[in-house]
Amino acid sequence: MEKILKLLEDDATLTCEQIALMLQKEVGEIKDAIKKYEKDGVILGYKTLIDWDKTDREYVSAIIEVKVLPQRDRGFDKIAEKIYNYPEVQSLYLMSSGGFDLALIIEGKTMREVAYFVAQKLAPIESVTATATHFVLRKYKDKGVIYGSCEVDERGNLLI
Amino acid sequence: MIDYGKMLSKTVCEIKPSGIRKFFDILSEMDDVISLTVGQPDFITPWHIRESAIESLEKGKTYYTSNAGMTDLRTEITNYLKRRFNLEYSPKDEVVVTVGGSEAIDIAMRTILEPGDEVILPIPSFVCYEPIAEMIGAKVVHIETKLENKFKITPEELRAAITPKTKMLILPFPNNPTGAILTREELEALAEILRGTNICVLSDEIYAELTYGKRHVSIAELDGMRERTVIASGFSKAYAMTGWRLGYICAPRELAIQMLKVHQFAIMCAPTMSQFAAIEALKNGDDDVEMMRAEYNRRRVFILEGLRKIGIECFEPEGAFYIYPNIAPFGLSSEEFCERLLYEQKCAIVPGTAFGENGDGFARISYAYSVKHLAEALTKIEAFVKSLKK
Numbered sequence: 001m002e003k004i005l006k007l008l009e010d011d012a013t014l015t016c017e018q019i020a021l022m023l024q025k026e027v028g029e030i031k032d033a034i035k036k037y038e039k040d041g042v043i044l045g046y047k048t049l050i051d052w053d054k055t056d057r058e059y060v061s062a063i064i065e066v067k068v069l070p071q072r073d074r075g076f077d078k079i080a081e082k083i084y085n086y087p088e089v090q091s092l093y094l095m096s097s098g099g100f101d102l103a104l105i106i107e108g109k110t111m112r113e114v115a116y117f118v119a120q121k122l123a124p125i126e127s128v129t130a131t132a133t134h135f136v137l138r139k140y141k142d143k144g145v146i147y148g149s150c151e152v153d154e155r156g157n158l159l160i
Numbered sequence: 161m162i163d164y165g166k167m168l169s170k171t172v173c174e175i176k177p178s179g180i181r182k183f184f185d186i187l188s189e190m191d192d193v194i195s196l197t198v199g200q201p202d203f204i205t206p207w208h209i210r211e212s213a214i215e216s217l218e219k220g221k222t223y224y225t226s227n228a229g230m231t232d233l234r235t236e237i238t239n240y241l242k243r244r245f246n247l248e249y250s251p252k253d254e255v256v257v258t259v260g261g262s263e264a265i266d267i268a269m270r271t272i273l274e275p276g277d278e279v280i281l282p283i284p285s286f287v288c289y290e291p292i293a294e295m296i297g298a299k300v301v302h303i304e305t306k307l308e309n310k311f312k313i314t315p316e317e318l319r320a321a322i323t324p325k326t327k328m329l330i331l332p333f334p335n336n337p338t339g340a341i342l343t344r345e346e347l348e349a350l351a352e353i354l355r356g357t358n359i360c361v362l363s364d365e366i367y368a369e370l371t372y373g374k375r376h377v378s379i380a381e382l383d384g385m386r387e388r389t390v391i392a393s394g395f396s397k398a399y400a401m402t403g404w405r406l407g408y409i410c411a412p413r414e415l416a417i418q419m420l421k422v423h424q425f426a427i428m429c430a431p432t433m434s435q436f437a438a439i440e441a442l443k444n445g446d447d448d449v450e451m452m453r454a455e456y457n458r459r460r461v462f463i464l465e466g467l468r469k470i471g472i473e474c475f476e477p478e479g480a481f482y483i484y485p486n487i488a489p490f491g492l493s494s495e496e497f498c499e500r501l502l503y504e505q506k507c508a509i510v511p512g513t514a515f516g517e518n519g520d521g522f523a524r525i526s527y528a529y530s531v532k533h534l535a536e537a538l539t540k541i542e543a544f545v546k547s548l549k550k
Contacts, residue, residue, distance in 0.1 A: 007458075011531070011532070013532070014531065018462065018531060018535055021461065021462045021465040021466050021469070022458045022459075022461055022462045022465075022531070023461075024461055024465060153195075153198070153202070155198045155200055155202070155402075156198075156200075157184070157187070157188070157195070157197055157198055158199070159178055159180070159184065159199070159287055159510070159514060160198075160199030160200060160286070160336070
């Protein structure tokens with residue numbers, strides 16, 4: 001049933017009926033499998049990729065490198081938890097780089113908002129020793145999808 | 161006053177324009193149609209393949225290549241055929257790189273056939289063989305493949321079609337439009353009839369990479385068949401490279417060197433940048449083919465099950481990216497069915513008659529489209545057939 005995961009990873013809008021057709025299974029089986037994946041935390045959520053640049057909404061994102069002092073017994077987990085609980089933080093990764101420890105992606109309305117988050121929330125956290133903020137100027141590709149393109153079928157309709 | 165009738169070749173003028181021209185004319189003038197008519201991949205050529213062509217341009221490799229195609233490409237083609245289909249050809253003089261599979265078919269037919277010769281063609285089939293035969297003056301003898309035989313040709317049908325004038329058998333499998341394939345055993349039964357004759361088999365294997373479940377078997381792999389077989393193939397379907405116009409023939413030396421003459425004087429050589437791309441495709445494209453095949457397979461099952469669910473009888477296609485449902489039970493001719501589906505639901509599929517006279521009662525659906533697109537089309541087809549039943 002891992003095929004379901006691959007299908008949903010590529011297109012979360014597929015219905016159970018459509019998946020059932022593709023995998024030649026009963027709809028009930030697909031529903032049950034998805035429910036179980038959700039319950040077990042294998043499927044964590046469904047989101048939509050939006051090119052905000054094509055809307056009127058103001059939007060900036062930044063990648064922030066964070067250097068921290070790991071805590072006794074808890075390593076990086078405690079400090080990571082403290083950071084990822086901020087709703088502005090979209091992603092957070094522990095890195096193997098020598099230069100910094102955590103990398104996070106943050107989204108906000110304006111650069112000022114992001115700068116405020118770094119100065120007022122992130123930097124003051126005890127055990128955060130340094131941060132480096134890199135603003136994203138343009139998103140070319142995310143989650144395998146190229147931004148700025150639209151789907152137009154330009155194939156010649158020859159009788160082949 | 162100029163008399164164009166006197167100027168033009170009678171043979172060319174007599175070639176019938178496609179019978180479903182009208183259908184495509186209507187289609188081209190309608191907006192917002194959900195079309196399932198396109199016979200080419202919806203994938204873009206993989207980037208590493210495009211990149212190698214770009215690099216060749218950047219380096220100024222804009223010359224003609226040798227007539228038969230670059231040595232490296234011919235070598236890669238023979239390596240590939242050995243690796244994938246257990247076929248052995250000499251890159252030196254048994255491969256000609258052509259402008260698409262279409263040119264491969266054209267030079268093979270023009271090299272083998274003479275006026276008055278007979279060429280056996282299974283129908284329904286891709287539309288190019290018959291006009292080429294007509295231009296040569298050869299006579300086409302049809303084998304009408306049947307739903308009850310899973311659209312395969314049977315040994316009995318082949319035996320019945322052969323006459324002393326038979327020069328060539330065209331073997332277009334995996335088949336467009338039916339999606340039928342021929343297994344090793346089925347090919348063996350045909351080969352048994354052909355061995356010991358001087359009949360040339362033109363095996364059009366353009367869809368060889370797109371079979372589902374079973375690997376494609378070429379008739380040239382069977383004992384005693386390589387010497388009488390011309391393989392026509394290309395990069396369009398397997399690597400999503402339709403616009404690159406690149407194909408090839410592989411044939412025994414005695415045939416290949418004659419085909420090279422036709423190619424040489426008509427075409428010179430295939431486009432050089434496309435040849436560079438093709439080398440990269442063959443060297444590093446196996447994973448791309450696998451990915452696309454898996455995706456087509458998902459769609460194949462989706463459309464097959466979807467059509468069956470709404471009460472349309474369908475032969476399960478095992479190759480290419482078409483499905484060929486039986487629409488005869490709805491009591492309309494193929495063209496009526498497709499025209500009304502187009503007008504009433506704005507959904508386009510191709511009448512089976514486009515691919516041969518025995519195509520009436522069938523239609524071709526291409527599933528080289530996203531599942532979302534296919535799902536939308538299925539909804540429209542369902543609404544249409546429901547309205548017919550009322």
